Amino acid sequence: MNKELEHSFIELLEEHQNIVHKVCRLYTNNYDAHNDLFQEITIQLWKAYPKFRGDSKFSTWMYRVGLNTAITLYRKSKRRVKTQEFDAVQFKIKAEDYDNTEEQQLKLLYEAVYQLDDINKALVFLYLEDKNYKEISDTLGISEVNARVKMNRVKTKLKTILNP
Amino acid sequence: MDELELLKKHWKTTTDSDQKLSAKQLYPMLLKKSSSIVKTLFYISIAELVFWILINFLPMLSSSYLKELDQIYGNNLAIVLLSVVTFSVVIVFVYLLYKAYKNISITDNTKQLMASILKTRKIVKYYVIYNLSMIFLSVPISLYFTSQNDSELHDKIIHFTTSQTIVFYLITFVLTGICVLIFWLFYKLIYGILLKRLNKNYLELKKLEM
Numbered sequence: 208m209n210k211e212l213e214h215s216f217i218e219l220l221e222e223h224q225n226i227v228h229k230v231c232r233l234y235t236n237n238y239d240a241h242n243d244l245f246q247e248i249t250i251q252l253w254k255a256y257p258k259f260r261g262d263s264k265f266s267t268w269m270y271r272v273g274l275n276t277a278i279t280l281y282r283k284s285k286r287r288v289k290t291q292e293f294d295a296v297q298f299k300i301k302a303e304d305y306d307n308t309e310e311q312q313l314k315l316l317y318e319a320v321y322q323l324d325d326i327n328k329a330l331v332f333l334y335l336e337d338k339n340y341k342e343i344s345d346t347l348g349i350s351e352v353n354a355r356v357k358m359n360r361v362k363t364k365l366k367t368i369l370n371p
Numbered sequence: 372m373d374e375l376e377l378l379k380k381h382w383k384t385t386t387d388s389d390q391k392l393s394a395k396q397l398y399p400m401l402l403k404k405s406s407s408i409v410k411t412l413f414y415i416s417i418a419e420l421v422f423w424i425l426i427n428f429l430p431m432l433s434s435s436y437l438k439e440l441d442q443i444y445g446n447n448l449a450i451v452l453l454s455v456v457t458f459s460v461v462i463v464f465v466y467l468l469y470k471a472y473k474n475i476s477i478t479d480n481t482k483q484l485m486a487s488i489l490k491t492r493k494i495v496k497y498y499v500i501y502n503l504s505m506i507f508l509s510v511p512i513s514l515y516f517t518s519q520n521d522s523e524l525h526d527k528i529i530h531f532t533t534s535q536t537i538v539f540y541l542i543t544f545v546l547t548g549i550c551v552l553i554f555w556l557f558y559k560l561i562y563g564i565l566l567k568r569l570n571k572n573y574l575e576l577k578k579l580e581m
Contacts, residue, residue, distance in 0.1 A: 213398075216401075217397050220397055221394050221397060224397075228391075241390070246400055246403055249400045249401070250401070250405045251407070255478050271477075272477050272478060275478075275481055276477065281407070282411065282565075282568075312377060316374060316375075316378045317378070324575060325572050326572055326575045334379075337383075347481045348481050348482025348483050357579055362375055366374055
């Protein structure tokens with residue numbers, strides 16, 4: 208691979224790395240695992256980069272590769288998240304930005320999201336990233352209607368957790 | 372405020388600034404080796420192919436084995452035919468496996484990516500089934516031919532009663548069956564562990580489309 212390609216890739220990755228960090232935050236629960244997954248996603252992005260034609264935005268392309276790596280390719284199971292090990296600190300909920308109820312709600316919500324299975328997590332992730340149902344269905348390979356139905360089920364599930 | 376809106380608001384304002392990596396830190400990452408499931412699967416399938424190719428072809432290198440084969444089957448044509456078929460099957464499987472690996476693309480949608488990986492695994496599975504079936508069939512067949520051509524064995528078998536002959540072949544079948552089954556279970560265990568999560572997620576996505 209030539210230096211120019213490497214340089215342009217690193218520039219784009221540096222600019223959009225927050226997307227990769229967010230995927231890592233959702234699918235891992237400690238610093239080592241986070242770094243491991245970040246590394247694997249970077250390798251997969253780099254391997255696929257020569258085929259990136261620029262007909263979609265780099266960030267959109269990153270969502271797909273990032274999620275595919277986290278859901279399908281990543282296999283360091285020992286370091287993967289265990290639901291009981293949810294760590295609120297990792298989600299940086301600052302007390303000064305939220306009142307007590309909101310802070311409590313946020314903690315519960317993140318904990319609930321953490322307990323979702325891989326596919327539901329991906330749905331919530333794309334929803335939180337403001338992706339529309341067309342983009343969600345394109346990324347996961349399901350129909351738009353089913354993405355909507357599934358998302359509504361997740362919303363109800365989260366509501367029930369907050370208001371038992 | 373709607374629960375998810377509260378979550379979204381927080382999610383969007385959170386940045387991983389403390390984990391932000393510089394270009395200098397990102398460059399070395401490009402040189403690291405991937406530890407993805409596809410790579411593991413690739414190595415396992417290559418190992419399986421090599422294993423079965425060796426099982427099939429190594430004995431052919433021994434002249435005494437070839438002589439024995441010649442004695443058992445009577446003429447060279449059968450051996451040549453057997454080798455051609457075995458070799459063709461290997462070539463077909465290598466080609467199918469290569470094509471399947473080329474089709475795995477990280478930029479496909481999640482469901483398609485999972486389907487491509489599982490398809491690759493299926494090809495290896497068929498190759499193993501083919502080999503195990505060949506073993507299962509070839510042991511009793513070769514035993515039959517040996518008994519016809521080996522005078523010592525032939526003399527023993529000829530004195531068997533009908534029921535003794537049936538029991539003799541039945542035991543051969545059962546023993547070969549057990550060996551094949553152990554092989555199969557071992558194989559299922561390896562892939563079962565490796566692809567457990569992938570299978571689960573793929574089923575979850577497929578369930579959505581029902």
